[in-house]
Amino acid sequence: MLQCDRFRGAMSFHTPFAAACADFMARATDLPAASFAVDAPPRREMGDFAVGCFAAAKAQGKNPAVVAAEIVAKFAPTDLLASATAAGPFVNFQLQRGPVFAYCVERAAAGTLLPQPGADQTICIDYSSPNISKHLAFHHIRSTVIGHALAQIFRGLGYRVIGINHLGDWGTTHGMLIAAFKKWGAPEPIDVTALNALYVRFRDEMKTNPDLENEGRAWFKKLEDGDAEARALWQKFRDVSWAEFETVYAMLGIKFDEIRGESAYEPDMPRVMAELRDKGMVTESQGAQVVELDGEKTPMLLVTKDGTTLYATRDIAAAQYRWNTYHFARSLYVVDRGQALHFRQLWKALAKAGYAWSSKCEHVPFGLVRIGGKKTSTRGGNVVLLKDVFNEASDEIAERIQASVQNNDRTSEVTDIAGTAQKVGIGAVMFANLMSQREKDVDFDWEKVMATDGDSGVYLQYAHARCASILRKAGSDGHANADLSKLTQPGEWALARRILDYGDMAVRAGNNCEPHVICHYLLELAGDFSRFYTAGNGDATLRVLCEDGHTRAARLALTEATKTVLAHGMALLGLQAVEAV
RNA sequence: GUGCCCAUAGCUCAGUUGGAUAGAGCAACUGCCUUCUAAGCAGUAGGUCGCAGGUUCGAUUCCUGCUGGGCACGCCA
Numbered sequence: 134m135l136q137c138d139r140f141r142g143a144m145s146f147h148t149p150f151a152a153a154c155a156d157f158m159a160r161a162t163d164l165p166a167a168s169f170a171v172d173a174p175p176r177r178e179m180g181d182f183a184v185g186c187f188a189a190a191k192a193q194g195k196n197p198a199v200v201a202a203e204i205v206a207k208f209a210p211t212d213l214l215a216s217a218t219a220a221g222p223f224v225n226f227q228l229q230r231g232p233v234f235a236y237c238v239e240r241a242a243a244g245t246l247l248p249q250p251g252a253d254q255t256i257c258i259d260y261s262s263p264n265i266s267k268h269l270a271f272h273h274i275r276s277t278v279i280g281h282a283l284a285q286i287f288r289g290l291g292y293r294v295i296g297i298n299h300l301g302d303w304g305t306t307h308g309m310l311i312a313a314f315k316k317w318g319a320p321e322p323i324d325v326t327a328l329n330a331l332y333v334r335f336r337d338e339m340k341t342n343p344d345l346e347n348e349g350r351a352w353f354k355k356l357e358d359g360d361a362e363a364r365a366l367w368q369k370f371r372d373v374s375w376a377e378f379e380t381v382y383a384m385l386g387i388k389f390d391e392i393r394g395e396s397a398y399e400p401d402m403p404r405v406m407a408e409l410r411d412k413g414m415v416t417e418s419q420g421a422q423v424v425e426l427d428g429e430k431t432p433m434l435l436v437t438k439d440g441t442t443l444y445a446t447r448d449i450a451a452a453q454y455r456w457n458t459y460h461f462a463r464s465l466y467v468v469d470r471g472q473a474l475h476f477r478q479l480w481k482a483l484a485k486a487g488y489a490w491s492s493k494c495e496h497v498p499f500g501l502v503r504i505g506g507k508k509t510s511t512r513g514g515n516v517v518l519l520k521d522v523f524n525e526a527s528d529e530i531a532e533r534i535q536a537s538v539q540n541n542d543r544t545s546e547v548t549d550i551a552g553t554a555q556k557v558g559i560g561a562v563m564f565a566n567l568m569s570q571r572e573k574d575v576d577f578d579w580e581k582v583m584a585t586d587g588d589s590g591v592y593l594q595y596a597h598a599r600c601a602s603i604l605r606k607a608g609s610d611g612h613a614n615a616d617l618s619k620l621t622q623p624g625e626w627a628l629a630r631r632i633l634d635y636g637d638m639a640v641r642a643g644n645n646c647e648p649h650v651i652c653h654y655l656l657e658l659a660g661d662f663s664r665f666y667t668a669g670n671g672d673a674t675l676r677v678l679c680e681d682g683h684t685r686a687a688r689l690a691l692t693e694a695t696k697t698v699l700a701h702g703m704a705l706l707g708l709q710a711v712e713a714v
Numbered sequence: 715g716u717g718c719c720c721a722u723a724g725c726u727c728a729g730u731u732g733g734a735u736a737g738a739g740c741a742a743c744u745g746c747c748u749u750c751u752a753a754g755c756a757g758u759a760g761g762u763c764g765c766a767g768g769u770u771c772g773a774u775u776c777c778u779g780c781u782g783g784g785c786a787c788g789c790c791a
Binding site for chain 2: 170172174175176179183185187196197220221222223262264301303304305306309395418419420421422423430431432433434435436437438439441443444469470471472473474475477498500501503530533534536537538540541545546557568569570572573574576578581584585586587588589591592594595596598599602603606607641645647649650653656657660663664666667668669670671673676677678679713714
């Protein structure tokens with residue numbers, strides 16, 4: 134499938150091979166190695182790595198192509214580099230293949246595929262963070278899946294990650310819900326559907342009966358003042374909601390390190406307000422208490438005219454708590470782009486309060502989910518429940534497994550169809566949501582969600598299952614200490630060269646908070662494997678399980694490494710690889 | 715009105731500190747199962763990178779303006 138080299142801009146400095154290219158350039162030019170960006174050339178046949186000579190040419194006042202030719206003239210093969218050729222202003226390197234095969238196989242076997250830039254550093258990631266008393270709907274998938282992927286990526290890179298579910302469990306909304314419940318009640322046992330219905334009805338009747346809004350506000354005031362009845366109802370709603378959320382998180386395999394809603398910061402409100410007042414930041418505006426910020430047309434509201442706090446106030450307390458508790462290197466908030474203004478103001482307010490660590494806080498925004506071209510809204514009724522999508526996807530995959538077995542007249546190697554279908558189906562939905570850039574808006578479309586061919590999570594699972602199948606069929610045929618010099622086919626080299634990039638892709642995904650980098654990388658790796666595999670369809674000598682024992686062992690080692698990287702990469706995205714489909 | 719984001723093939727998207735001939739998937743068309751899993755592989759076709767300027771040896775990429783779309787702009791979160 135994917136066969137372009139999409140990540141030409143990616144530097145591979147952490148591998149000794151890319152470093153060797155830069156070192157050679159440095160020696161040949163007397164410039165520091167760091168001044169050379171090591172890239173991949175646009176096409177495979179041109180070389181394994183490429184370095185442009187633009188900066189060097191400028192430093193010497195010469196034509197880049199001339200400089201490239203001069204540099205190449207100084208090249209002599211080394212343990213890692215086989216050749217260097219000038220192509221216009223570029224120097225293209227071919228690697229010594231044996232060491233690359235060995236590097237990939239050893240790293241995969243040892244489980245040391247990723248560099249560890251995160252050692253001794255903590256990253257807080259606030260993600261998913263749904264409002265209680267509402268269902269987890271399809272649009273929650275974005276924060277949940279992107280946040281989880283980032284958590285997995287940073288864990289892979291050696292960071293200590295604190296995944297935080299900052300539940301929306303405080304605020305006027307919850308006062309309205311209590312008011313609605315007091316007014317109309319709900320059948321026992323109460324569930325999220327009933328709570329959501331109460332809220333929708335309340336908002337609806339509020340349009341014609343403005344008194345309701347005041348009732349809702351009054352109940353929130355009581356809640357914030359510690360009224361026993363209000364607290365008991367709120368606690369009940371929260372428990373019911375969490376019970377439902379937990380079943381969906383279990384489907385996704387997500388466990389949070391901290392489940393701490395907005396309500397947890399309610400006791401801190403007086404202290405936060407006192408602190409900001411002491412710093413002279415708080416002013417009054419139309420009955421509310423606000424902070425004026427440089428470059429902002431509107432101030433940030435801290436306390437309403439009713440005397441209740443707002444989410445900005447609680448976010449200040451939460452940010453302080455996270456810093457004081459974790460001393461994070463980065464504190465990420467995976468929240469939709471619509472809240473960009475809120476976060477911009479929050480960082481400014483924290484900076485104004487003198488917290489140097491405010492610069493470590495980042496909003497990681499993502500685009501909207503639309504259904505039928507419209508923004509989803511619980512109140513508007515155009516919601517699709519997340520669990521329904523997952524169940525539908527799992528059912529669809531289960532059917533596909535059966536159909537595949539029939540169509541190909543083979544016996545299934547799947548031992549647990551239901552379990553496999555769930556991993557593949559849910560994984561496919563997750564993958565589809567991670568594949569494009571975060572900030573793009575996405576349209577919900579059943580057909581797109583269920584797509585099982587082409588660039589999809591299913592394609593990765595299929596490639597992984599093929600690796601697993603081959604290794605199963607190899608049985609006791611060992612491939613430890615295989616003679617990797619037997620790997621001479623172009624398809625084998627393509628695989629190894631791709632595996633070499635894995636660590637860089639993870640680093641880049643982490644730096645930019647862009648899981649889609651991993652998605653596209655894995656599609657390419659799976660594509661390389663599929664071509665490697667298919668070469669054996671017409672020619673038995675090209676199969677992994679070929680006649681020659683030494684070649685077979687070497688190919689098995691490469692297959693094992695590929696399988697390991699596929700599974701590892703899928704895990705970074707929150708997907709669980711299956712052994713058969 | 716102000717601010718932020720987006721615009722690449724019929725559709726959905728990659729292309730990320732400016733670099734070599736702009737690439738995939740879907741849809742269309744053509745091949746490949748005497749099969750290490752055809753949920754796959756190979757191929758054909760499909761582009762004035764929204765428009766106009768600017769910077770540069772070089773711009774899909776950076777800057778300005780314009781057009782079109784999205785989102786956000788005080789007591790919800």
